[in-house]
Amino acid sequence: MKFISWNVNGLRAVLKKDFMTTFNQLDADFFCLQETKMQAGQVELDLPGYHQYFNYAEKKGYSGTAILTKHKPLTATYGIGQPEHDQEGRVITLEYPTFYLITCYTPNSQDKLKRLDYRMRWENAFQTYIADLSTQKPVIFCGDLNVAHEPIDLKNDKTNHHNAGFSDEERGQMTTLLNRGFTDTFRYFYPDQPDIYSWWSYRFHARDNNAGWRIDYFITSNDLQPKLVDAKIHTEIFGSDHCPVELDTQDLFA
Template sequence: MKLISWNVNGLRAAVKHGFVTTFNELDADFFCVQETKLQAGQIELDFPGYYQYWNYAERKGYSGTAIFTKHEPLNVTYGIGVPEFDDEGRVITLEYADYYVLTCYTPNSGGELKRLDYRQQWEDAFLTYINSLSANKPLIFCGDLNVAHENIDLKNWRSNHHSAGFTDEERTKFDRLLAAGYTDTFRHFYPDQTDIYSWWSYRGHARDNNSGWRIDYFITSQQLDSQLLNARIHNEIFGSDHCPVELDIILPNH
């Protein structure tokens, strides 16, 4: 099975920059999208053979997620069951007989870390949620998690030590998540790989200089480690300030 995750930074804008062509070329079993920035009825995408699931933020032009899949789920859940976190359209969970697939757009701590406390509370609630799922069956979750975990996950780590996405608090929460029984699939295959990123600022010719951050992930329950085939970061694909990331894994075809 091939799974793709992409923060498109506005799906309507991405469609104008080749999203549909990229979608068709990648031909994924699951195509997960974050930061759709739209409401119901504002876009219509016709992808034959795919089921579509959307979670919209209450605030217009903000956040939002979607999953396109060739495999009809048994059940679909929107959000994590915590009202103060579920009005921004950040999580969709698909349940299958033997596993879950979940997409997530983690809150950004923001300029001057104004949302860091909110982000920390989110992390706790999200981990509780995924742990409740993984107690039943393994899960695959993906998305823009808005954290560069280690120094090798961003170009300028020294100067960004206290920036949103690379604070000690955020990285510690990610440590705790992995320690709870989850695998960062890209690092599973490429533990020491440097200079591979999934997001670049629009400022300062960052993408031209490959001055980026790896903040988009596929995370899996550790019991799926033996089924992992490969993880990729498609930094050759444009259309957003993020690029798509991919997971190839052996899963039952329901």
């Protein structure tokens, strides 16, 4: 089974940049999107064979998530059940017989970490949410988690040490999450692979110079490790300041 996650930095924008060609070529069972930046009715996707689920931010042109899937879920829920965190369209959860699939667009701590306090409240709430789900069945969650966990996960770790996405607080939250029984699937397969990133600033020719960050993830409950086949980062795919990331598994419905 193939899972894809991509922060598209505006679904309407990426639809003008061969999104459908990429979508059809990847041919995923589950295609998760973040930062769709749209409201209901602004885009109609003609995707035969796919069920479509969208969560919109109350603020127009901001945040937002989607899941496009060949497999109809048992249930679809939006947000994490806490009003403080459910105004920005950041989470969709699909329930299947043998697992939960979650797409997540984690809040950015912003310049000078001015939103770090909120980010920490979000982290605590989201981790509680997925930990509770994982007591029922395994969890697969993906998305732009807005953190490079270790120095290997970004080009310039020393100069970015206290910047958003590489602060000690954000990295510590990722460590805490993984220690609660979850697997960073790319590092599971490629623990020592450097220079593979999923996001590049639009400034300073960052993508040309591969001065990037790995901030897009597939994370799974440890119980799913025997079912994992591979993880990929599609650095060859353009259209956004992020590239798609992939998780391949055995048939989880079998």
